[in-house]
Amino acid sequence: MKSLISCLALAVFAFGSAVSGQVIRIGVVGPMTFIQGKHHWQGATLAAEEINAAGGVTVGGRTYTIELVRVDSNEMQPGPDAVSAVERAITASKVDFLVGGFRTEAMLAMTEVACDYKKIFLIAGAADNKLLQGRVDKNYNRYKYLFRVTPARSTYLAQAAFIQLREVMDLFRHELGIAEPKIAILAEQAEWATPIVTFLSLQINAPLAVGGLGGRLVGTWRPSALATSLTAELTAIERAGAQIVFTVFSGPVGVVFGRDWGRLQIPVAAVGINVEAQAQGWLDATGGFGAYAATVGIYASGVEVTPTTVPFIEQFTSRFGELPLFTAGTYDALYILMDAILRADSLQTDAVIKALEATDYVSTIGRIVFDELHDLMWGPDYVTGIGVQWQDGTPVAFWPREWRPDPQKLPDLVISAPGTVPYVIPPWVRDHWKGK
Amino acid sequence: MVANILVNGLVYSGVYAMLALGFGLVFGVGRVLNLAHTAFYMVAAYGIFHFASTGFAMPLAVLLTSLGIVAVGVAVYKLVIEPVREMEATVLIATLAVAVLLQEVVLVFFGNEPRHVPPALTGFTQVVGVRVGNQEMVTLIVAVLSLIGAWFLLSRTKLGLAIRAAAQDREVANLMGINVNLVTAVVMGLGLLLAALAGIAVAPLFTVEPGMWMNPLVIVLAAVVLGGLGSLKGSLIGAVILAFAEVSVVFLVPGGSYLRTAIALLIMVCVFFIRPEGLYGSSIAEER
Numbered sequence: 168m169k170s171l172i173s174c175l176a177l178a179v180f181a182f183g184s185a186v187s188g189q190v191i192r193i194g195v196v197g198p199m200t201f202i203q204g205k206h207h208w209q210g211a212t213l214a215a216e217e218i219n220a221a222g223g224v225t226v227g228g229r230t231y232t233i234e235l236v237r238v239d240s241n242e243m244q245p246g247p248d249a250v251s252a253v254e255r256a257i258t259a260s261k262v263d264f265l266v267g268g269f270r271t272e273a274m275l276a277m278t279e280v281a282c283d284y285k286k287i288f289l290i291a292g293a294a295d296n297k298l299l300q301g302r303v304d305k306n307y308n309r310y311k312y313l314f315r316v317t318p319a320r321s322t323y324l325a326q327a328a329f330i331q332l333r334e335v336m337d338l339f340r341h342e343l344g345i346a347e348p349k350i351a352i353l354a355e356q357a358e359w360a361t362p363i364v365t366f367l368s369l370q371i372n373a374p375l376a377v378g379g380l381g382g383r384l385v386g387t388w389r390p391s392a393l394a395t396s397l398t399a400e401l402t403a404i405e406r407a408g409a410q411i412v413f414t415v416f417s418g419p420v421g422v423v424f425g426r427d428w429g430r431l432q433i434p435v436a437a438v439g440i441n442v443e444a445q446a447q448g449w450l451d452a453t454g455g456f457g458a459y460a461a462t463v464g465i466y467a468s469g470v471e472v473t474p475t476t477v478p479f480i481e482q483f484t485s486r487f488g489e490l491p492l493f494t495a496g497t498y499d500a501l502y503i504l505m506d507a508i509l510r511a512d513s514l515q516t517d518a519v520i521k522a523l524e525a526t527d528y529v530s531t532i533g534r535i536v537f538d539e540l541h542d543l544m545w546g547p548d549y550v551t552g553i554g555v556q557w558q559d560g561t562p563v564a565f566w567p568r569e570w571r572p573d574p575q576k577l578p579d580l581v582i583s584a585p586g587t588v589p590y591v592i593p594p595w596v597r598d599h600w601k602g603k
Numbered sequence: 604m605v606a607n608i609l610v611n612g613l614v615y616s617g618v619y620a621m622l623a624l625g626f627g628l629v630f631g632v633g634r635v636l637n638l639a640h641t642a643f644y645m646v647a648a649y650g651i652f653h654f655a656s657t658g659f660a661m662p663l664a665v666l667l668t669s670l671g672i673v674a675v676g677v678a679v680y681k682l683v684i685e686p687v688r689e690m691e692a693t694v695l696i697a698t699l700a701v702a703v704l705l706q707e708v709v710l711v712f713f714g715n716e717p718r719h720v721p722p723a724l725t726g727f728t729q730v731v732g733v734r735v736g737n738q739e740m741v742t743l744i745v746a747v748l749s750l751i752g753a754w755f756l757l758s759r760t761k762l763g764l765a766i767r768a769a770a771q772d773r774e775v776a777n778l779m780g781i782n783v784n785l786v787t788a789v790v791m792g793l794g795l796l797l798a799a800l801a802g803i804a805v806a807p808l809f810t811v812e813p814g815m816w817m818n819p820l821v822i823v824l825a826a827v828v829l830g831g832l833g834s835l836k837g838s839l840i841g842a843v844i845l846a847f848a849e850v851s852v853v854f855l856v857p858g859g860s861y862l863r864t865a866i867a868l869l870i871m872v873c874v875f876f877i878r879p880e881g882l883y884g885s886s887i888a889e890e891r
Contacts, residue, residue, distance in 0.1 A: 198715075200710065200714060200715035201715050201716070202716060243715070244814070355861075356861035386857045386858075387857060387858050388853070388857040388858070388860050389857075389858055389859065389860055389861050390860050390861055391861040391863075392861075393814065393818075394861075395809040395810045395812070395815050395818075396808060396809050396810075398611065398614075398736065398739065398808070399611045399615075399849075399850050399853040399854070399860075400853055400857075400860055402607055402610075402611060402733060402734055403607065403853055403854050403857060405734060406604065406607055406733075406854075419717045419810060419812060422717045422719075422810055423717070423809075426719060426810070430722065430725070430727075430736055430738070431727050431734050431736050432727060432734075433734070448716070451719070452716070452717055452718075452719055453719060454719040454720075454721055454722070454807075
């Protein structure tokens with residue numbers, strides 16, 4: 168009898184192992200009660216469903232399906248939740264890979280846990296340089312598990328935002344006759360925002376002749392990332408005489424900005440980074456006051472960055488009822504991971520890492536190639552992002568439009584993503600500054 | 604710049620004063636440090652959001668939200684606070700638990716997305732050269748009217764006399780025939796009504812989200828302590844000082860505007876070096 172029970176137990180165990188062996192478990196990490204985390208999950212869900220519907224992934228003659236594990240990091244709030252969630256996903260839910268993440272402060276800790284357990288973590292949502300710089304290059308053996316799929320690192324985001332700011336400043340020069348536009352920086356107090364603020368602070372006052380912006384910085388305001396009102400900051404910016412406000416927001420304070428800026432009709436044009444302004448619900452969240460807000464973005468209505476951009480946006484929008492945020496880049500992350508697994512023809516971590524390092528994949532946001540830091544290559548041939556502005560109730564792209572990345576060396580290189588339209592100075596800003 | 608600080612400071616003062624007065628009343632009369640006070644303010648903001656978004660007329664939405672907050676608040680007082688009222692540490696923990704519970708309940712029903720309540724008045728007005736939203740003026744008027752109403756109740760009615768008597772000396776008031784427990788419950792309701800009105804007033808101005816109660820709690824505690832524990836006048840003045848300190852930081856130290864609350868609290872600590880009992884508080888020796 169005992170031997171029969173043992174045999175049965177062994178059979179059940181063997182069957183269970185075989186079943187779990189047919190599944191690749193992927194932990195999707197994000198603040199799941201916030202829109203950023205929801206889009207992490209939804210992007211990954213879409214990719215997993217597509218891959219599974221196409222028959223899964225065949226590795227070494229065995230076919231695997233993808234199973235997603237929701238890892239709620241609650242990383243908008245400070246605290247230990249993020250680390251605990253990732254550790255639980257690895258040890259209890261037995262995930263094979265991790266994708267997602269959002270707040271740099273939390274990601275620094277979560278990626279340490281992933282590296283402790285030697286799990287590949289495809290970052291899809293956090294921009295700070297320090298997540299990879301100083302880690303992968305300085306201690307490759309420990310941090311080789313980390314790759315960034317979206318967004319571009321902070322300095323490249325700053326670069327894109329810098330180019331967009333320059334274009335808006337040119338508009339002020341040409342349309343309003345303001346030779347030296349005054350700029351205010353309004354940036355949430357968060358780790359990822361600091362290098363962007365530093366970079367721009369240096370560039371704004373630098374003359375155009377030396378590659379600067381030829382403007383005048385009138386001040387930098389750093390409200391809390393969880394501030395619920397920005398009226399004092401905005402009236403201070405108005406008082407400082409700013410004509411353009413450069414925003415650096417990743418969290419809910421971006422909504423606060425849009426609402427207070429539009430409601431009080433502060434006479435400054437907005438450009439910069441505002442993750443909440445990438446969301447379909449932006450106008451509702453701001454009570455309709457967020458019109459003309461602009462941000463560096465990834466997705467916008469009708470803009471075709473690559474052949475897969477529009478189909479993905481349409482599919483995401485029809486399935487979930489809203490435009491994808493950049494955190495829905497978990498969609499690309501899953502495809503990039505599967506592409507690497509297929510090329511490696513193995514699930515062995517080191518083999519997959521080698522394959523990931525050799526990635527050259529056309530994603531929904533551009534061509535993904537990883538540099539020596541395991542970070543995205545940025546530029547006209549790779550990923551640049553887009554500039555998005557809310558016009559007539561819709562997020563439309565205003566950049567890259569007739570962008571000349573290097574007018575001196577490559578005068579004929581002009582980049583325009585199909586579907587882009589010109590940036591519009593908000594009417595109340597135009598009225599305020601016209602003729603002054 | 605002075606005009607900017609004055610105008611913005613006044614708006615913040617109104618909101619903080621409403622919260623601080625309600626909190627101070629409850630502490631002054633019932634000796635209850637109700638850490639859930641601003642959580643009710645948060646629930647009121649969600650209440651007005653819910654009723655406004657489901658098509659209720661604004662006056663009815665305000666009435667329902669206010670009555671709901673007072674009813675829930677008094678029930679919490681009777682069920683959670685009153686049984687442990689004599690044990691201060693237990694009251695602190697119990698009311699903090701209520702606050703967290705309210706936040707989690709709101710999270711379940713409304714999620715974490717920032718919500719917006721449409722303003723009663725759109726547009727803005729230039730006041731001494733400073734751009735002030737018309738909704739901010741509505742909020743300031745609501746705050747002033749609420750504070751005048753509270754002052755009238757406290758200083759011109761028999762109930763107010765009983766409240767003030769209980770605030771000065773619970774035992775003596777009891778000996779004089781005042782039902783101190785009833786008065787405390789009434790004050791709890793009154794305090795929460797002020798919290799509800801503050802929540803309703805700021806909902807169109809601030810982002811409505813489950814964590815919106817935490818920062819005001821710190822400010823209100825600081826205002827009450829700065830003004831002197833138990834002193835209603837002190838609570839109001841403390842609130843005004845902290846509001847102006849916050850706004851001044853934004854204008855004078857823009858790069859450190861995230862430190863606005865920290866700097867306001869630093870001012871409070873500095874005041875304690877000069878008057879440890881707060882601006883209008885009685886010293887510990889006098890209390891004894």
